[in-house]
Amino acid sequence: MNTHTFRNWQSVQTEVLRRIHAREWKPGDLIPNEADLALEFGCARTTVNRALRAVAEAGALDRRRKAGTRVATQPVAKATLNIAVIRTEIEDRGQTYSYRLITRHDAVPPLAISSAMETSAGRPLLHVGALHSADGTPYAFEDRWIDPNVVPAASREGFETVSANEWLLKHAPYTHGEISFAATSATQEDAVLLQCPEGSALFTINRVTWDGGAAVTKVRLLFRLGHSMRAVL
C-alpha cells in the first residue's frame, strides 16, 4: 500500500507509468478502477481520469467502459512527426533558405493524380514544380498539383517568390489529409535538379489535403540524399 498522496495528475501519471514499467501491473492486467485509485492516491477521480487518459493516449493502457482499464499487451509505439514548412525547417537549422520556381502551368494530370484527388480525368489542374535549397544546396524538390476550382486564388498567384508549400498553408484551409513516406530512386530529371547521382535513394513524402469532400492539392516532395525525419517515442 502506498502512503504518499498525489496532488496532481502528472504525479499520478508518473506513478502509473512506474507501476507498468516495474511490472507491478503486467501487460494484460486489469488495473483498479478510477474510484479506487482516487481513494488510494488521495485525490479526486477527475484527476485520476486525466492521468489515465493521458497514458492511454500514449498507448500504454487500453480503456473500455465496463470492462475497465488494462495494461496494453502490444505497446504500439506512436511517433509524432511535425511536418513544418520547408523554409522554416531549413531556417531553424541556421541555414539560408532559397527558392526557385521551375515550372508552373495548367495541365491535365496523369490518371494516378486525378484518381487520388478524385477529380474528373480530363480536367486540367495547376501544376507547380519548384526547388527548395539550403545554403545554396538543393534540399527538396516539390512537385505539386492544385485544384483551381477549390483554390481559385492559386490561379492568380505566380509562385515566383513564395512557394506553393507556404502559400497554400496561408490561403487554402484544409480539413484533413493523408500523408505517406517512402523511398524512391532518383530519375535522371530528379538527379539533375537535386544534384545527385541518378538512381540515388531519395526520401519521399506524398501528401493529399482535403477541404471537406474536395481535394485541395497533392504534393510529392523529394528530399536530398541523406535526408531523414526524426521523432521521439
Place this chain on the structure above:
Amino acid sequence: MNTHTFRNWQSVQTEVLRRIHAREWKPGDLIPNEADLALEFGCARTTVNRALRAVAEAGALDRRRKAGTRVATQPVAKATLNIAVIRTEIEDRGQTYSYRLITRHDAVPPLAISSAMETSAGRPLLHVGALHSADGTPYAFEDRWIDPNVVPAASREGFETVSANEWLLKHAPYTHGEISFAATSATQEDAVLLQCPEGSALFTINRVTWDGGAAVTKVRLLFRLGHSMRAVL
C-alpha cells in the same frame, strides 16, 4: 453572436475549428479568453478548456498564460505514426508472416553504434540479424544491437522462432526512444536478403530505445522495395 448552446467539449471544439477554418478567427488573432467563451457557449469554463486544449495539441492554437490564446500562424501538421510489431503489421494485411534468423552473436559494435547507444567503445554487445517475410516474400531486414547488461535475459534467448523485434517489446521495458526515417541504397548484402537489385532505394527506420539512462537496443530496419508508411493528418 451565437444563440446555440454547446453541451459538450467536442461540439465546442468543432465550433472553434469552424471559426478558424472560416477565417472568423484569422491566423495570429487573439481569441476570447476561456471565461468569455464559456459564457458565449453556455457551458462551464472547464469544458471550453478541454476543447481548446485539444485544438492546441493538434497544433491549430497557441496558448500562453496571461498572453491568451492565438490562432497558430504556422499550422504545423502533425502526423502520428503507429509503429507496430512487424508480425502484426503483416498479419493485419491478411498475409502470412514468416521469420528467419540470419545471425546471432556477441561482437564489438562499430563506433557509430556504441556512440549512439553511449556504451564504452570496446564492450561487446549482442548482434542479431533476421528477416521478416510476408507470404514468403522478404518484407524487412532487421539489424539489431542489444546491450546484454541492460537486458540479461536476451543472452539466454536464441531468437530462433521469436524475433527480437517482438521479444524485446514483451521483455525489455523502455522509458523513451528516438526514431528516424530515411532512404538508403541497398548494399549487395541487402539486395541478396531482400531479393531486390543492388542500389535499390529502401525505406529505412533507425530506432534507439532507452531505459532511464541506458540504451536498451538500437535497430535498423530495411524495408522491401516500394514500402511506404501512411498516416492521416
Place this chain on the structure above:
DNA sequence: CAGTGGTCTAGACCACAGG
C-alpha cells in the same frame, strides 16, 4: 442490468508571465 469510464458543473486556488 449494473459497473465502468466519459463528461459536465460551479467554484476555487494556483502558476506563470506580460505589461
Place this chain on the structure above:
DNA sequence: CTGTGGTCTAGACCACTGG
C-alpha cells in the same frame, strides 16, 4: 501586479458494454 490559462475538487448524470 494582474490577467490568463492550468488544475483540483466533490458531486452528479450519462453512455456504453460486458456479463
